[in-house]
Amino acid sequence: MNTSTAPRGVRLIITLTGRCNAGKSALINALVDQEVAIVSGHPGTTTDPVGKHYELHPIGPVTFFDTAGMDDFGTVGLQRMSATRKVLRRTDVAILVATEQGMQQEEKQLLKELSDLNLPVIVVFNKSDLSTPSQADLEACSGHSIVTVSATTGENIDELKRFIIATAPKELIEDPLLVSDMVSPDQTVLLVAPIDGAAPKGRLILPQVQVLRDVLDSNAMALTVKETELSAALNTLKEPPALVVTDSQVIHQVAEIVPDSVPLTTFSTLFARYKGDLPKLVHGASSIDDLKDGDKVLMYESCSHHAVDDDIGRVKIPNWIKKYTGKELTFELFSGHDLPENLEDYSLAIMCGGCMSNRSEMMRRIRDLNAHNVPATNYGVAISKVQGVLERVIQPLGM
Template identity: 45%
Template sequence: MSNLNKTPTANRLHIAIFGKRNMGKSTLINALTNQNIAIVSDFAGTTTDPVSKAMEILPIGPCVIIDTAGIDDVGELGNLRIQKSIDVIKKTDIALLVIDYNGFNNFDYKIMELLKENNTKFIVVVNKTDIQSISNEFKTDLNNYKYIELSAKNKTKINELKELIIKHSPKSFEQPSILGDLISPGDDIILVIPIDTGMPKGRLILPQVQTIRDILDNDGIIHISKERELRWTLENLKKKPKLVITDSQEFAKVSADTPDDILLTSFSILFARYKGDLFELVKGAKVLKNLKPNDKVLIAEACTHHAQPDDIGKVKIPRWIKQNIEPEIEFDFCSGRDYPNNLTNYKLVIHCGGCTLNRKEMLNRIEASTKNGVPIINYGLCIATIHGILDRALKPFEEVYLEWLDSE
């Protein structure tokens, strides 16, 4: 199947498998997927780094299986592997903690504690029942958890484990509709999509594609134009569109060309709600408007694309902030999974739309910021604030808009 036809990884249920070395984690992955995805060996520590595989598992549906290194790995390199395994928790929707008939030890309890701290549901999988049954004493301890006894090697009770995963997976792992609650069947929606150096050749970017699909799912009528053709598009529609959605980089021009009685927002602001917490992200606008000389700002990208000469995160946003808010701002940058654990040195975090992150990881980053007392805002909200059109860009989201007005 072409990658273009697959469910994006960020929209799949993320199932991570944790446990000590040689508990049969890789064997369990192969049993769950009915494929030889992971290397299996009797030698402890075969899996050295987290390995992700996006796939369809019936009857679960689209998911990502993440195999992690043993949480009891040893040595300096082993400690790095353990940390990478722990970092996986940030994006895990549901975890499988694999043990055997010997029961829990301190490593298992540590992982359970971390899973609870991150509000991550987990199932204890007692593996290797083909070798030995668990004792009655251990079974009493297990009754405090959701658990299942099975043999990954013999593929016994694998279907029952799948049923448990479905039953206990968080209902919120799949994001709400991008804009299904904002439109009605038959509404005309205009999408403004500029073609610039940052646009991948021959295709649209993921938020644009997902928004188009969501409009179709909700029986809306789609009109697409570049920013220069927006005014002509509006003049030639037979009825007023319900909503104009623009790339955030063209907010100023699109706002000027769109009549005030037509709702306007951006793909990035839609994704602030779809992937994260729009209420929380809007709070960062106040801090942005009041940045002072020598304040430090972190600009975070979820993906690791090659930066263009006019890159939105590394070039345009810093330039706009210096031109419109405060020239003496210090910027740091991070990308991919390298999101800092300590944010206390920053006055504000400006995050991309997070289209490559699953909802759990984006919410985790928002929570990490708020715990550190550092407001966070995303690109779309940031650009709307800089250009003085945040009020207008929030109007489609009535509850957030009213709360924002009350806070002003």
């Protein structure tokens, strides 16, 4: 997969952080063997996080982020540090770059902050051509991977890459399961893809494309229809399909057509397992039953899009949940890479399918919400819950 065209949701994110003048920019240039970041001895040279796509064998496409120094104070400096922390919240591997002064109080505090985020951390003592870490420095990093490098001479840069490969979360390197474990070669999978106002003109949405490709990679046969042609498609097949996958928005209609003997699930449910933690998202959906008058529900979308009149997150799901619960609820939509700051205000968070997020981002959002005692689910699981078919759509996934 080309590093520049790989979807953002399948790239491993590796972020370099540390104090000003620790050599982060020089180190990222050495890692990718290109001049992608400005190197200067003047503090505060790096302002906004700078990302560089790279092919790191055998992991594949990754993105390295260079960030502002975490001791960059003042009004602008605090904004720069805030931007760095936002990147760290969606990071898969953090590289803490220490200066030739070793592990000072700032590095120790930052290491604690990274550990609190449950991030795998590699501590890099840069500028090995000028100094080496002391025993006290090494003890301060106990429990973390440690590498001594020189971004200037290139010493141990390849060793650092090997540490990144070894440190990366295994579930982000291994191919996650989408649909391949549910079908066998020569079986037929029926995909139901409604074409509504939110569908991109001339294209299918990314989850539909990825499921279709996974079916083909499994040497199975895929038949794709709109919901209006579903009955005709079922009657055309000589044998029942091994699996039916539908868009969540028409799950109630599709469930009435597809015989109970045929496994049925949704694209969003598959992505809940592929990108996140399906059991936790299913458990989060049960909290819909606990909503009370006046509760706030967070509708979270990881990317922005043009809203249509019957937008799924703004209109359809809120209306379905209000009808299901009979409660007076407030729904607030938030878009972007990061969750809002006021999580404690919400009784439930319903996230999009995360087709443009990687698994680490999705897992981190779930953990962040749970840490604030906010149950989390996703669009498709919530829809299946209020449509009364959740047990059926999770059954093919072994739940």
